[in-house]
Structure formats: structure tokens, C-alpha cells
Amino acid sequence: MTITNIANGVASLASVQRVQSAKGFRWRAQVRRKGYEQQSAYFDRKSDAEAWARQIEAGIDAGKRPIGSEAKKHTLADAIDRYVLEVLPDKKSAKDQKQQLSVWNSLIGDLKLSEVTTDRLLKARTSISEHRGRRGGNVSNATVNRYWAALHHVLEITVREYGWLEQNPMKRVKKLKEPQGRVRFLNAAERVALLSACSKSENQFLETIVLIAITTGLRRREILELDWDRVNLETGQVIIEETKNGTRRSTHLLVPILDRLKQLYKQKEANSGLVFPGRSGLRPIDIKSAWYRAVEEAGLEDFRFHDLRHTAASYIAMDGGSVPEIAAVLGHKSFQMASRYAHLSDDHTKTILEKTMKGVLGDE
Known part of the structure; x- marks a missing residue:
């Protein structure tokens, strides 16, 4: 798929192609515009690649700094490590969140931030949900949602304060439905x-x-x-x-x-x-x-x-x-x-x- 967009008299070319990589077939998205560094990223799903390309073009049209360089330079582990060092010490739940973030780190920490897509996040969350809890069964949806919240805040800080991302990809990953809260009381x-x-x-x-x-x-x-x-x-x-x-x-x-x-x-x-x-x-x-x-x-x-x-x-x-x-x-x-x-x-x-x-x- 190739899309030509004309903005302010300057043409940009966005393309999404299915390519063979060491990890199998993936979708490569590229955006080229005169005066800007070429942007490219790889995705597991075509829809994610198309969404990324639109996001890049929208940012350029709005006069924003071309994204991609910081997101391709830093890994998710870099964002987590910085968050643990600078933000986590002031939080009451620091001990629990540090453990939760270490799990995310072990699953997808090696990915560049540009590669942290909805699909990757969903697959990692599935792995977390299949972990065994203290009582032998899978962890509850409520526990998985706490993991979700921990990484969500890391990515929010990465967008707002570090400037390494333009948007938080976790916003497209919905929380799991939780059962109604427990009500056990003494008679x-x-x-x-x-x-x-x-x-x-x-x-x-x-x-x-x-x-x-x-x-x-x-x-x-x-x-x-x-x-x-x-x-x-x-x-x-x-x-x-x-x-x-x-x-x-x-x-x-x-x-x-x-x-x-x-x-x-x-x-x-x-x-x-x-x-x-x-x-x-x-x-x-x-x-x-x-x-x-x-x-x-x-x-x-x-x-x-x-x-x-x-x-x-x-x-x-x-x-x-x-x-x-x-x-x-x-x-x-x-x-x-x-x-x-x-x-x-x-x-x-x-x-x-x-x-x-x-x-x-x-x-x-």
C-alpha cells in the first residue's frame, strides 16, 4: 500500500509492505517527506503499520518534531529503568510496581519503543495472565490489570516527560474485566x-x-x-x-x-x-x-x-x-x-x- 499526501505544497510518501524478516513475515511502514528524515518501523499487524504511518504524517503536518529517532534509539527497558530510578521511589506501591515492571522487562524490554505495538503488548499481557499465582492457578484479571497500570504509567511518563514517544500505545490495550469485588464479613x-x-x-x-x-x-x-x-x-x-x-x-x-x-x-x-x-x-x-x-x-x-x-x-x-x-x-x-x-x-x-x-x- 502506498499513500501520497500533499501538505503545504510538499508531497510525502507513506508505504506499508509485507516483508520477510528473521522473525518471519512482518509489515514495514515507511514515511518519506522532503526535508525530513525517512521514518520506518516494523509491525506484526498491517493495521498497526498503517496507524503508525498516519501518526507520523499527522505529526509532521502539525509541525511537530519528526518522531521515530528517539523511539528507535531507546528500548522499553531504557524507559522502565529510568522510571524505576526517577519516579518509582516516590510511590507508595514502589515494591510491587518494581516487580511488575521487571516482568514486562523480561518479556518485551529488549524492544525499541517504536516496536512496542498493541499486538506486542497484548501477547505479553497474555503471558502474564498465564503465570501461576501463589495458589497454583492463573493470576486473576485484577492482578493482570495492576501490571497493565504499572506499564501504562511508565509509557505516559515516556511521552509527557522524556519525549521518547508521541503517543502511549498502552491506551489501545483495554483493561480486563474484573469480577465484582469480594464482600466477606464477620457474622x-x-x-x-x-x-x-x-x-x-x-x-x-x-x-x-x-x-x-x-x-x-x-x-x-x-x-x-x-x-x-x-x-x-x-x-x-x-x-x-x-x-x-x-x-x-x-x-x-x-x-x-x-x-x-x-x-x-x-x-x-x-x-x-x-x-x-x-x-x-x-x-x-x-x-x-x-x-x-x-x-x-x-x-x-x-x-x-x-x-x-x-x-x-x-x-x-x-x-x-x-x-x-x-x-x-x-x-x-x-x-x-x-x-x-x-x-x-x-x-x-x-x-x-x-x-x-x-x-x-x-x-x-
Whole structure:
């Protein structure tokens, strides 16, 4: 296929041809225009080659710097390495994202950025989805989407800040569909059993930590990293500075829990500002082993610490709390996450409808 385009009186020639290469048959796209360096790239699919050629011509027509030289000079590994060095250290999820990016690097890191096409990305993502998870099965769509997000941001930075690409090819790769979020919460008997097991734990903080999680919906990290400067022992207000979504928020402790914290404050080590310090006083206590033992002793099936957050939200929903109210308590920016608990307030919804619509149907 050959396309001749006339812009500002100057002709450019774009061609897409099927050629034999060391890796088999591929599609070569070329764009030539007087006064510009010839641009060329290879693709697995003809549609990608044609799209690339159109992109090159559009950029030239718009007066942009001819693309291709930087994209052909740098590999995806170059972009990932620079991102890991310059951007990743400031991210809360740095450890996880570094591992995710290392997988992308091993799969397609040797490709020049000009060769990182939709087809290559899809094939690499399929390889990731076929990896075995910790439980032996393939990794979930949600996990694959986290890998997607990690590389997507690398390529966004490569476009916006490094200037090595004109467009992010990851935008053409859609996220996989994820199942509705898990909602596992403690029923009354399970709650009693778990708290009883926690009260017997050798870890002096475990019961208080679990109570805070159940009654506030705070995440484990948010609880363990609490320091006394963020806890008002008079009003019970707690300020969370480092939240998962990056926004500051506050919550309130119930009086019985506040009384527990007041006792802990009297006993706190002078060299630690943490509410739940480890042995050194400089890092939060590790509750992993104590938590697993308590869950086992309580006889809970398929229950994780994060499910205490689901428990808090579920209790609010079952007591008539609305989706916006649940979102406010949990610190969600949108209502999407909180909406998974909406079905638990069906009885409350029924009561509201019966009360509000009482007379609409007359005497019926």
C-alpha cells in the first residue's frame, strides 16, 4: 500500500509492505517527506503499520518534531529503568510496581519503543495472565490489570516527560474485566470468636488493632502506622495522612477503644511516637503471625485482615447506611467501591420506600 499526501505544497510518501524478516513475515511502514528524515518501523499487524504511518504524517503536518529517532534509539527497558530510578521511589506501591515492571522487562524490554505495538503488548499481557499465582492457578484479571497500570504509567511518563514517544500505545490495550469485588464479613458468632482469640494472643496490641479495623474500616497499614501526634485522646479523632488514594482523611474512635489507647499512651516508650511500635520502637509491630493464629483458633474460613474493612462497611450498610455514607467512612473517592455493599441495605431501602410511597397506591 502506498499513500501520497500533499501538505503545504510538499508531497510525502507513506508505504506499508509485507516483508520477510528473521522473525518471519512482518509489515514495514515507511514515511518519506522532503526535508525530513525517512521514518520506518516494523509491525506484526498491517493495521498497526498503517496507524503508525498516519501518526507520523499527522505529526509532521502539525509541525511537530519528526518522531521515530528517539523511539528507535531507546528500548522499553531504557524507559522502565529510568522510571524505576526517577519516579518509582516516590510511590507508595514502589515494591510491587518494581516487580511488575521487571516482568514486562523480561518479556518485551529488549524492544525499541517504536516496536512496542498493541499486538506486542497484548501477547505479553497474555503471558502474564498465564503465570501461576501463589495458589497454583492463573493470576486473576485484577492482578493482570495492576501490571497493565504499572506499564501504562511508565509509557505516559515516556511521552509527557522524556519525549521518547508521541503517543502511549498502552491506551489501545483495554483493561480486563474484573469480577465484582469480594464482600466477606464477620457474622456475630464469628466476631465474638475472633475477638476472643485475639484477647488471648501473646501480641498485646492485636485485639485493639482488630477492634479499630472493625469499627472504623481503616486499612491494616493505616492502623499500624498510626502515631500519637495524629490521635486526639480527648475527642477520639484520628487523622490519616498517608492514605492509599493519596488524600488526607479522618475518622473517630469509639469510647471503649479510646480508653484502651489512653492506657497504652501511659505505657508507651519514650523513644517511639508509634501507637503500635515493634521491639525497636522505630517500626510498627508485625502482627502477621499473631493474626493467622487468631483466625485459625477462631475457626474462620477464607478470612483475611482486609475483610475487617469489609466487615465495617457491611455493618454500616445493614444498619441503613447509604453508599455515600459508606464511601465517606472508608475514604473512597468515588461511590463505585462502596456500592458493592448496597445490597446489604435492602431492608432499609424497603422501609424507606414503604414510608415515602405510602399513599401512592391509595388504600392498597
